[in-house]
Amino acid sequence: MSPAALPIRIEDPDDERIAGFRQIREKDLVQRQGRFIAEGTVVLSLLAESHANDGDFGAEALLVLENRLAGLEPVLAKFPADVPLYVASRPVMNAIAGFDIHRGVLAIGMRRRHPDxxxxxxxxxxxxxxxxxxxxxxxxxxxxxxxxxxxxxxxxxxxxxxxxxxxxxxxxxxxxxxxxxxxxxxxxxxxxxxxxxxxxxxxxxxxxxxxxxxxxxxxxxxxxxxxxxxxxxxxxxxxxxxxxxxxxxxxxxxxxxxxxxxxxxxxxxxxxxxxxx
Missing domain, CATH: 3.40.1280.10 (SPOUT methyltransferase, trefoil knot domain)
Incomplete structure (x- = not known):
């Protein structure tokens, strides 16, 4: 496993660095420019495998609830250090997403290839x-x-x-x-x-x-x-x-x-x- 990125703490839901995570329900209803939101530990682990193995899918950024950071270390370590890892409290994370994020872990992903x-x-x-x-x-x-x-x-x-x-x-x-x-x-x-x-x-x-x-x-x-x-x-x-x-x-x-x-x-x-x- 490669060392994960150092956590970047987010205090303001309007911080432009996490704009891609903002109001994610609405983003499923509009043009997503090839990006998607993945949530949950198992899902994140499979996305990490694809990213690490040059699969069709990669991650652009991660957003994790602060009290889940330690327990997610084995999964987060699968991502290279150039994938930003943002950490927030529950009130801030919920304000970013627009609803209560029970799983406490989100990723912005990108489909790298679109074969016919x-x-x-x-x-x-x-x-x-x-x-x-x-x-x-x-x-x-x-x-x-x-x-x-x-x-x-x-x-x-x-x-x-x-x-x-x-x-x-x-x-x-x-x-x-x-x-x-x-x-x-x-x-x-x-x-x-x-x-x-x-x-x-x-x-x-x-x-x-x-x-x-x-x-x-x-x-x-x-x-x-x-x-x-x-x-x-x-x-x-x-x-x-x-x-x-x-x-x-x-x-x-x-x-x-x-x-x-x-x-x-x-x-x-x-x-x-x-x-x-």
Whole structure:
């Protein structure tokens, strides 16, 4: 571990050095210029790993509650000394952020690289598993999909242009920082992503309550892609008609599963069939 930066005490919430941390709720609703807010010890640790290993994500500054500084030393030591470390009391930190920061640790991060789908797919192994999502506008679902993808050993996540940004603060928090571990793409249409997957030799399965096969009966191929759609509407009919489809058996008289939950169950089945678990 490299020595962390020396703490810089902040007494004034209007101090320009911590302007990037100010009113962070509102900053999720406006142009963030490629930056994001990460919060929590586990999330910060994964961001530190990406920063140290020249990953796609790095940290620009840290803001820590004064009474949490000592306990966070192992995590903070993962960041190089050129990442400023600001320390504040609870009243000052809450005034900066605009609400009560329970976790007491924040970071301003930056995505260093923005690879497209073809680039991400080209760097995956021969036996890759990819999650593809379209129309997911709920930050909890996006974060949970990333967490499920990481837990069940997926190699990448592709999100179409109608999905919300996985680098929203809440999505990062729900993902428990796994958004920093998995290569991902946000952009393009579902059709564009499917074309890239077909070109890269993936077998595609779309989740649908009326799927052609039970998810447990899928026979794995070398490269597999699981497609999931928006809450309620699911995948568009033209997409389902162009690919293989799979269903998750469920008790009669019950509505379909939550998008993130369904994705997790299906990933478990496919990853197990591929011998990845």
């Amino acid at each position: 789908a073809k680039t991400v797919l080209a760097h995956l192994p021969a036996g890759a598993l990819v999650v593809v999502a379209g129309g997911i506008s709920n930050h909890d679902n996006i974060g949970s999909i990333f967490r499920n993808a990481a837990v069940f050993g997926a190699d990448a996540v592709l999100l179409d242009e109608t999905c919300c940004d996985p680098l929203y603060r809440k999505a990062i928090r729900v993902s428990v920082g796994t958004v920093f571990k998995l290569p991902f793409v946000l952009g393009g249409s579902h059709h564009d992503l499917i074309a890239s997957l077909n070109e890269a030799g993936f077998s595609l399965y779309g989740l649908s309550p009326q799927g052609q096969v039970d998810i447990r009966q899928i026979r794995p191929t070398g490269r597999m892609a699981l497609l999931t759609g928006a809450e309620g509407e699911g995948l568009p009919a033209e997409i389902l008609n162009s690919i293989q489809t799979a269903r998750i058996p469920q008790a009669p008289g019950v509505d379909s599963l939550n998008a993130a939950t369904a994705t997790g169950i299906a990933l478990f089945a496919i990853a197990s069939a591929m011998g990845r678990l």
